Amino acid sequence: MSNDITLVLGATGKSGRRVAARLRLHGTQVRAASRSSATRFDWSDPGGWGPALQGVTAAYVVAPPVPGPVHEFVAQATAAGVRHLVLLSGRGADTWGDSTFGLDMRSAEDAVRGSALEWTVLRASNFNQNFTEDIFHAPLVAGELALPAGAVPDPFIDVEDVADAVAAVLAQPGRHAGRIHELTGSRALTFAEAVELISRASGLPISYTEVSPAEYATALVEEGWGVQDAHHVAEMFVLMQRGLMREPTDGIATVLGRAPRIFEDYVVRAAAAGAWRP
Template sequence: MSNDITAVLGATGNTGRRVTARLRLRDTPVRAASRSSRTPFDWFHPAGWDQVLRDVTTAYVVPVPVPGPVHDFVARAEAAGVRRLVLLSGHDADDWGDSASGLDMRSAEDAVRGSALEWTTLRASDFAQNFDGHPFRAPPAAGEPALPAGAVPEPFIDLEDVADVAAAVLSEPGQHAGRVYELTGPRGLTWAEAVELISRASGLPTVYRRISPAEYTATLVQEGWGQDEAQHLTEMFVLLERGTAAWTSDDVATVLGCAPRPFEDFALRATAAEARRC
């Protein structure tokens, strides 16, 4: 067992909680850090960062969706003696242009790449699990999910694969230095096709409805989202419709030695608790 501490930022989030659990099973000392963790971490309260970074050699970084703070965090990590950073970013981040999402991702990537630390970037496509929660929710709750996504496929990746890759990279110093891994599912699906697969697995009738970006933004605002936050999410769909991020990668297999989980695996787990992977 290593005495090196790995800090996991966003440890109660989608990837962070999964990565934390995997590292603990590997007997890796973990410092789980989030706004609600025993060791609190907040991107907008840097006074608490030093406590998070004390005696840490490796950090898993889930960045805040605004440009800038990751640069300050990386500088603080270097000063604290951190040696390695593993950054979560977005699939095909180079082609997101000057959009808000593109600027956010490139700012974070520039921060780790420009540091003196060993770094690895994990660029993940949209998570399959996004369909199991607001605002993309599809079955097992029957209904009519409405999104501004058309015929352009998305190579949805299972969060379990993202966490498996992150845990492997975090646990293998030196083997992934300077690498950018594009993490995608094995094939692309349109959002309507993905909803159909979940509907078939659940047996609940669901009809996907495409709406305009303006309608989607308005719906989010009506549901309590801030205007900027709603526009940020809508912008993601507009960019995906360009098709530049529709391609798939073999990088999951490169790291793990096995293919990424197909979307059907998620559909089974989302609708049948007893389903398991062989």
């Protein structure tokens, strides 16, 4: 086992906890950090980052929800002797233009790509697991997912593939230094098609309904979301309607040498586990 330590930020999140498990399995010393981990890390408290960075040689970074903090993180990481950074960002971030969506991820990319450290950026499409572990799950359990997604498909990616890619890049940082990998699933599906597959596999009457971005933002606020956060999520769908992120890429094959997991495999696993049962 190497004495090098890899810092995994967002270690209790969808990707972070999976990345940490993979690294540990392969003998990497992992320092798992989040607001609720033994090693505490809070993006709003730069003065408390020192213990998380001490002795670290590589770090996996998930962009915080606001622009700016990653610039300070990169400065502290450099001073602490960190050599490698792997950043999770969003698919096609440099094509988002004047959209207000993703300013946090674009700021994080600027910080990482502008650093003197060895870096890799992994830009991922919407995770399959958003249907089971995030914003789309509760509506599906209730029987209806209402979104402003339209007919433009999205090449959803399994977060297990993302975690595999992160672990592979951290294992061979030199091979991926200075590279941006766009990670997607093998084919694009509309949200209506995805919900139909979930309904069929689960045997539950789940439907998809089209709403406007304004209606969706209003619904999120009524569910308890902050106004700014609700409009941010709605803006993602406005951006998706431009069609700039609809085509699958070969990013997973480039990094892992294999095809991505297919959406149906994810749906079957989740349905068998009872993910959408009321």
